[in-house]
Amino acid sequence: EAGVAQSPRYKIIEKRQSVAFWCNPISGHATLYWYQQILGQGPKLLIQFQNNGVVDDSQLPKDRFSAERLKGVDSTLKIQPAKLEDSAVYLCASSFQGTGVVGSEAFFGQGTRLTVV
Amino acid sequence: GDSVTQMEGPVTLSEEAFLTINCTYTATGYPSLFWYVQYPGEGLQLLLKATKADDKGSNKGFEATYRKETTSFHLEKGSVQVSDSAVYFCALRGVSGGYNKLIFGAGTRLAVHP
Numbered sequence: 001e002a003g004v005a006q007s008p009r010y011k012i013i014e015k016r017q018s019v020a021f022w023c024n025p026i027s028g029h030a031t032l033y034w035y036q037q038i039l040g041q042g043p044k045l046l047i048q049f050q051n052n053g054v055v056d057d058s059q060l061p062k063d064r065f066s067a068e069r070l071k072g073v074d075s076t077l078k079i080q081p082a083k084l085e086d087s088a089v090y091l092c093a094s095s096f097q098g099t100g101v102v103g104s105e106a107f108f109g110q111g112t113r114l115t116v117v
Numbered sequence: 118g119d120s121v122t123q124m125e126g127p128v129t130l131s132e133e134a135f136l137t138i139n140c141t142y143t144a145t146g147y148p149s150l151f152w153y154v155q156y157p158g159e160g161l162q163l164l165l166k167a168t169k170a171d172d173k174g175s176n177k178g179f180e181a182t183y184r185k186e187t188t189s190f191h192l193e194k195g196s197v198q199v200s201d202s203a204v205y206f207c208a209l210r211g212v213s214g215g216y217n218k219l220i221f222g223a224g225t226r227l228a229v230h231p
Contacts, residue, residue, distance in 0.1 A: 031217075033219065035221075040224075041223055041224070042121075042123075042206055042221035042222050042223040042224045043161070043206070043221045044221075045218065045219065045220065048218065056218060091160070091161065093161075093219075095219075105151075105163050105166065106163075106210075106219050107163075108153075108160045108161040108162065109160055110159070110160045111160055
């Protein structure tokens with residue numbers, strides 16, 4: 001079974017530039033998550049999709065971050081304009097079962113390491 | 118809201134030593150609990166999980182028991198190896214607002230020396 005695919009693996013941009021990350025979840029997984037992991041910290045949930053609908057984006061800085069999941073499959077996360085404090089690893093994860101089922105495992109991609117200079 | 122608290126690291130042990138990494142949680146209802154591991158240069162992967170009170174999750178010699186009375190899910194291993202050096206994350210998934218949300222602790226770095 002193919003895992004969660006993310007690209008690019010690394011990205012270096014200057015502040016105020018824009019950047020986009022792509023994620024392809026495991027086939028058939030209804031739930032897709034984007035997390036931000038700052039060095040030395042645990043992953044922080046930015047946005048959670050159930051199929052192609054957003055169920056939680058309470059911690060997404062909506063003035064600069066946006067995300068979409070077209071057709072309920074792959075997803076893109078965009079930052080525009082980037083700030084120095086956005087330097088982090090952006091993790092995408094997916095899980096099979098959706099709302100109300102808490103025991104299912106989330107599978108993670110390798111992440112995209114973003115450096116803003 | 119729901120949260121997870123882990124003991125701060127780094128934890129430094131000699132090979133074959135006993136490991137405990139403490140994890141406590143706050144959640145409404147009956148969450149599922151997870152331990153994820155992140156090896157150097159790799160992504161997060163599930164180590165073990167427990168879905169109800171008194172369940173014990175186990176994998177690769179690691180164990181953790183879901184203790185509802187103490188709201189804890191401590192990770193243990195009887196004899197660690199150098200290859201266990203990694204960052205360990207405790208996580209919970211609870212149902213809030215009609216959907217399940219996966220929340221992580223800050224992580225505990227483990228370094229095992231020969």
